[in-house]
Every structure is written in C-alpha cells, then in structure tokens.
Amino acid sequence: MHQLFPPSSNDTMHSVVSKFLQSSDSRLRTAAVWALVNLTFPTSSPGTSARVVKLHNNGILSQLKNMVNDPCLDVKLRARTIIGQPMTCGDGSA
Numbered sequence: 001m002h003q004l005f006p007p008s009s010n011d012t013m014h015s016v017v018s019k020f021l022q023s024s025d026s027r028l029r030t031a032a033v034w035a036l037v038n039l040t041f042p043t044s045s046p047g048t049s050a051r052v053v054k055l056h057n058n059g060i061l062s063q064l065k066n067m068v069n070d071p072c073l074d075v076k077l078r079a080r081t082i083i084g085q086p087m088t089c090g091d092g093s094a
Contacts, residue, residue, distance in 0.1 A: 021063050026072035031079040033067070036060065041083055 020032035039051050055061050067079040 015058055018063065019059060021067065026075060029070065029072060029075045033075050036064070036082055037078055040085055043085055
C-alpha cells in the first residue's frame with residue numbers, strides 16, 4: 001500500500017490510484033477500479049480492513065461514490081461492486 005499511497009509531506013500530491021481514477025482514459029479508470037476490487041475483496045481476508053481504512057483515509061472511497069455514474073459501464077459496475085461490499089472503517093462508516 002506504500003507504493004499506492006506514499007507518505008508525503010506535500011498535501012497536494014495525489015496518489016497514483018487517485019490520478020488513475022480521475023483519468024480521461026476509461027482504460028486507466030477501469031484498471032484502477034479493478035485493482036481496488038482486488039484490494040477490498042474478500043472482506044474476510046487478512047489485511048482487508050486495514051486496506052479499506054487506508055483507502056478511506058486517502059479519499060478513495062469518496063471518489064468511488066462519485067464514479068457510480070461514470071460513462072464507462074465497466075467502471076460504473078466495479079465502483080458499485082466496491083461500494084456494495086460490506087466493509088467498515090473501524091467506526092462503522094464505509
């Protein structure tokens with residue numbers, strides 16, 4: 001996860017995942033969303049909850065909520081898959 005979300009003192013630096021999710025190229029958005037599906041599923045896998053917390057803290061889950069209306073059908077469906085998974089961030093929020 002350090003490769004995807006490197007610790008940075010510069011708050012304006014966005015993660016690679018965030019940049020790919022915002023890309024105008026639907027292939028990059030699709031690949032990024034599929035990577036997130038693989039990082040968050042299955043929810044019972046060891047380390048999944050820590051990854052979900054990291055994604056939440058980096059604003060990725062909020063970004064995914066905006067992608068449920070993406071013009072690319074694959075991106076739209078995968079974003080809905082991730083959001084629909086029963087996952088919590090320790091405080092009961094998704």
